[in-house]
Amino acid sequence: MKNNLEIYADVDNCPIRNVLDRIGDKWSMLVLLVLNESDVLRFNEIHKVIGSISQKMLSTTLKNLEADGLIEREVYPVIPPKVEYRLTARAESLIPHLLSLAEWAKDNFIPIKQSRERFGS
Amino acid sequence: MKNNLEIYADVDNCPIRNVLDRIGDKWSMLVLLVLNESDVLRFNEIHKVIGSISQKMLSTTLKNLEADGLIEREVYPVIPPKVEYRLTARAESLIPHLLSLAEWAKDNFIPIKQSRERFGS
């Protein structure tokens, strides 16, 4: 049996690396957390909530998350267009892990910043 | 009180974004998990375990982790040089969250890959 280190080191086929490459990008985790708090949102609603994201990056981020089966995209054939996004069950099973990581981050943010400053000297 | 969305969206001061920017880079999480399994390792030992990382990237990754207070660097003043790296208590409190994320990743890797293939069609 392969040990964990071999798995981690195999960048292309490593599950955690594949998942991290997705949620570790600039916007994916943020989009997931936003959708988690709001149940269902339209494209421009997500855009407004995040604010600093460009239309292009929001579009590609949503497409990537959809490709991974983490969000559902529902198109209403009306004019003007209406598109709704919501989390899938798969994403909902991921959310607790993201939130526990977020919790750790909040608890350790101040000391980490202090460490960085001390190190910079 | 600020709600979570405001915190997440404030990219510069958001704890989770700051932490993700570190562990979400190409090598940091891998290095943390490697050190977690081996207690203490020298520079070239980490290099050999990971294999595909360049000396330069290992060096900067270790420096970043040290700056965040996640690893300790101990230099022995001998010739040839000997430098040991180990996790700090702070990193050890992070490891469980990383492992639970890794667990989710392993459980969902196959279906996610299948979703990606279907989406590519």
Next chain:
DNA sequence: CGGTATCCCCAACGATACTG
């Protein structure tokens, strides 16, 4: 409204060579 298309830039990353 919900996107694409296009152009551009910079920082991350790798390869190689060198050093105390």
Next chain:
DNA sequence: CAGTATCGTTGGGGATACCG
């Protein structure tokens, strides 16, 4: 052994304009 220094590439990401 444990790194720096230097150079070159590439692709992630932003700005802007346009479209069904």
